[in-house]
Amino acid sequence: MTLAAAAAALATLAGLAHLTAPAAPAAADGGKTAAVRMPVERSELVCPAPSSSDIAETTYTAITPGAAGGGKGSARLLGATKEAKPVLEPKERGRPVGATASGAEAPGLAGIADGVLAPGWTAQQTTKVSVGRARGLLGVGCTAPGTDFWFPGASTAKGREDYVHLTNPDDTAAVIDIKMFGPDGLVKDETGVSENIRIDPRSTKAISLASLAPGKELADVTAHVTTRAGRVGASLQACEEGVGADWLPASADPAPDRVLPGIPADATSVRLVAFAPGEEDADLSVKLAGPNGSISPAGTEKLHVKAGMTASVDLGDVTRGEAGSLLLAPADPKKAVPVVAALRVVRGSGAKQELAFVPAAGPVGARATVPDNRADENASVLSLTAAGADAKVKVTASPGTEAGEPASKEVTVKAGTTQTVSLAPGGAKGAYALTVETLSGGPVHAARTLTLPHEGIVMFTVQTLSDDRGTVPVPKAVQDLSVLTR
Known part of the structure; x- marks a missing residue:
């Protein structure tokens, strides 16, 4: 009887509340209102340790795009170790901040942005090594921590040294596995050292791919990093x-259609x-999508990729003096099989060569920086x-880290083409950021080539741009007191 009385009282209370509550506004779409996109309130980034060279010179740059002002927020990138001091600490949107480091002791970084500095928070490290075995310009964007990464374009060949850098930003240990797939499938690890690799809290570890497959020299492999615990x-x-x-950044997630943007016009060798x-x-x-349209490279119009095996093809100097991007799509639209992909790109010749990598990239979406x-x-x-439809984008150059006035321009990109843009802020001093916003049409894929010549070597690095995910969908909640009686 007591339970029945309580249920009756609850039903009466719910009915009274329903009668006295203000009426909810009727939705124009019959209650199927789409979620509203709101700015994210927290963003995380991690960066690998830059170099093992004592003569490495590294520049860090970070920015939250957008107009200055408009609320509170904080952002800081710290060394990925306990009790580390901030390396970068932006104070406002729309203006980048920079820092430098020298030698092999520069650490990996981890950091958090919140409030108005969280949406679109972006950082990059660029390292120049002028001489030695590892000479070159090495650039990489800092990324959000995750649990699954694909690296097509890796290698264990003689003369090549590939290291996977793993940064754990959290206060608990992470445990990861690394698998490699060559032209014949899974590369067996008889030693077992590729499994259950522990990454201590707030630390960075570099792991040689050659050490995971002793004696196996493979020109092209795909490395797959997954976590058992942590991120x-x-x-x-x-x-x-x-x-x-x-x-070599991680490829975009497996998908049937892939875009690899930003092959320099003077590339002397391109390998897919x-x-x-x-x-x-x-x-x-x-x-190949060039400035005037798309063409199929002679002799390499198609590529067959066996399941679980890495495939590759040399495209030579495919761009022939015009910057372009590679478009991959199912040869038979009825058979769409997801793939990951990357390009090894070389400029120069002989002793003056320099390389960079271009992974398959997601679209810039609403905004990318x-x-x-x-x-x-x-x-x-x-x-x-x-890749598929005409699009219009807005490109904005931020002020420099030291001085400069922002500049912007709108660019129309025809379907199946690649357009290049050079834009800098007026009176720029220091490093600046480029932001791409989709205005109409699309999707649009983008990459930035940074070239800093040194003693006759065209040192360069290519970074792809992907949606900064500065907003997230927030479902609209409506009042429904009937849940109290269910």
């Missing part, structure tokens, strides 16, 4: 004897590496690619 930031640093060094992680083979059409651009002539070139 990490993961990037791959590659050093090729006599050619150069750079970072792809991997199909599922159980079906992938047959891909290969096209790349920091650390330089105002020197043609130092920073932005490549914009519209």
Whole structure:
């Protein structure tokens, strides 16, 4: 009887509340109102340790895009160790901040932004090594920690040294596995050292891929990093004897259509590496999107990728003097098989070669930003690619870290083409950021090539831009007191 009385009282109370509550406004779409997009309130970034060279010179640059003012917030990048001091600490939106470090002791970084400094918070480290085995310009964007990373384009070949850098930003240990897939499938690890790798709290660890497969020299492999516990930031640093060094960022998640943007106009060698992680083979059409349209490179119009195996093809000097982007799509639209992919790009020849990597990238979406651009002539070139439909974007150059007035321009990108843009703030001093916003059409894919020549070597690095996820969908809640009686 007591339970029945309580239920009756609850029903009466719910009915009274329903009668006295203000009426909810009727939705124009019959109650199916879409979620509202709101700015994120917290963002995290991690950066790998820059270099093991004593003569390395590293520049860190960070920015939260947008107009200054408009609320409170904080952001800081710290050394990924306990009790580390801030390396970068932005105070306002729209203006980048920078810092430098020298030698092999520069640490990996981890940091958090909140409030008005969280949406779109972006950072990059750029390292110049002038001589030695690892000489080159090495650039990498700091990324959000995650649990799953694909690195097509890695190698265990003689003369190549590839290290996976793993940064744990949390206060608990992370445990990861690394698997490698070559032209014949999974590369077996008889030693077992590729599993259950512990990354201590707030620390960085570099792991040689060659050490995971002793005696196996493979020109092209796909490395897959997954976590058993915790989360990490993961990037791959590659050093090729006599050619150069750079970072190979993780490819965008597996998908049937992939865009690899930003091949420099004067590339002397381009090599495509792809991997199909599922159980079906992938047959891909290969096209180059240039300034005037898309073409199929002669002799390499298609690429067959066997399931679980890494495939590669040399495209030579495919750009032939015009900057472009590679478009991969199912050769048969009825058979769409997800793949990951990356490009190894070389500029120069002989002893003056330098390399960089271009992973498959997601679209810029609403907005994407790349920091650390330089105002020197043609130092920073932005490549914009519209793979499927015409698009219009707005490109904004922020003030420099030391001085400068922002500049912006609108760019129309025709379907199937790649357009290049060079834009710098007026009176720029120091590094500045480039932000791309989609105005209409699309999707648009983008990459920035940074070139800093040194003693006749065209040292360069390429960073792709992807949606900064500065907003998230927030479902609209409506009052429904009937849940009290269910």
